[in-house]
Amino acid sequence: MLTVSECSARDICRLLEVGRERISVVGVPISHTYAPRLNAEAALRAEGIELPSGPKVMSIGDCARYKNLELLVRAMATPALSGAHLVRVGARLSSGLVRLAETLGVAGRVVELGPVSREAVVCLYSACDVVAQPSSYEGFGMPVAEAMACGTPVVCSDRGALPEVAGGATMVIPLDPEAPGKNPEVARAFGHALERAIDDELFTAELREKGLRRAVAFRPETLAPLLEAAYALAMGRAGTPAFESAAG
Template identity: 45%
Template sequence: MQEFRDETTPFRFSFSVTGRAARIAIDCRYVGPRPSGIGEVVASLIEHLPGLAPDLQFTLLRAPARTEPLSHAPNVREIVVRSPANGPITLMHLPLAVDLSGIDLFHAPANILPGGLRMPSITTVHDVMWLTHPHWCNPRPWGRIERLFYGHGIRRALSRSAAITTVSEASRAAITALAPEAAGRVLVTPSGVAEDFRPVARDPAALAALGVPAGRRYVLVVGQGAPYKNHEGALRAFAQAFGGDGTIDLVLVRRREASGAPITRLISACGLAGRVHCLGPMDRDALIRLYAGAEVLLHPSFIEGFGNPVAEAMACGCPVVTSDRSAMPEVAGGAALLADPYDTAALAAALRRVVDDPALSADLRERGLKRAAALDWREFAAANLELYRRVLAGTV
């Protein structure tokens, strides 16, 4: 019998794993049809875990929108949970939505720790923006509710999780600055990049079908439309770099929405009508074609937990210009040009350097491919598995 005690609360969790395989539940409800950075992390984790740990039993909580099984491994069972991962029941008392009896360890991989768990838990906190920079997450009125929701769930995770994983050293530093008492429980398990992100031949017809005019060169921006992605800064940098150069366009892929009123107004104000192509969510094959066909990816975020587009673009042989702060330099690993995301002129100069210098562009492509190859999802899963075993053994 192992006993887990959360030193910040009066709760004690006792569990026994004698005479049977340990049972680990993983919340996989972010894996669905809508593109999601967290969904990518979770899908990659469960792709490798069952094979790495045949001695363990995994219970995967699946969203109804995911109609296909998450895994066909013999040591996996799946439970469809109709309550959403970011819904009130999850936050207040998850056992109201799903029977977790017999579970020895719960992994919450989406920033918040659900309520009502009576077993040790591990939470993956990708970033703490909702606590440190909530205005960068969602400035709309609904964002006030989200701030309360995520703020409560993240604080609970920091105080009550047996262990906390995060995907970059930058996020680990932000977490420990916010909650120094959690420093000894935070482990970095760097994200990876899937093998199907790879260089492919540029196909003008396929790109035209996606919304890129045939034969046009383009700068690519990929990400959801939240303010921290700095898409307005990207537009201004593109305008400064290429406003007078009609041979190159900007392709903006927003994983939640193609554009919004501020973006539309800014395109007009910058004199870029007809040269900015705002695209909505893309499936993976389409995104790979866009990365592989771009002159350069521009990723000027103010902050990131990891920054998947940087790794994905490098894996596709696309040169990268990204921010010189937060997790971006760490992810790029010396294989990208870095610039201050608040400095439009610096971003514009970096873009021009890549587009105007074929030797630099080729060098960035080569270095990016090598860097991306080092970002391995199997290693990510193995690092999480090691932590599962430590928590189950009571050595964390």
């Protein structure tokens, strides 16, 4: 059996009562298309995407409840982020999240781009200052890996496989297990982490370098031999798993 993270492996063991020795872990490959882009905003304008000036926090994906976007909307209300825009890529915020943004006074700083091309996604990673991933669960966390590959700082939660994928190269904020999206202290902590990623140039440069190094673990050439070994093991051509998880 093959899965993409140790977190997923643990869940499989727990839910399906599968022995851990039967599971191989190989992370999700990140194409070399995902890399830092020069003149990213000019490339986006060529695709008809005009970003606002000033700091930009990127959020990408759907709006399912586990994405915990309520926390991100609350974090954007942090006074230190009053000049920052939230750039949403993918599914648009739900009506409930829009009402929350209006109540908190941040609705005017939310930029909804909807679905865009992969090239635009790569340019957006480079054009934005930080990527936010506040999910209450992720079996892997593609935006974290993609953002690191593009040299963009990441602030993520401590849930699911996110810390595992981050590998110490992002800022990880612990969520409240009872109220992952509503705790005001957690929202402030997430907001201050976003602020630091925007304003602290030395720290940001450190995060960029750490992220680029960490992203190597998810490049196709790194994962190919691990995947080959996993298939060999599954087909009985290997005695024991002689490889390590690339997601851990």
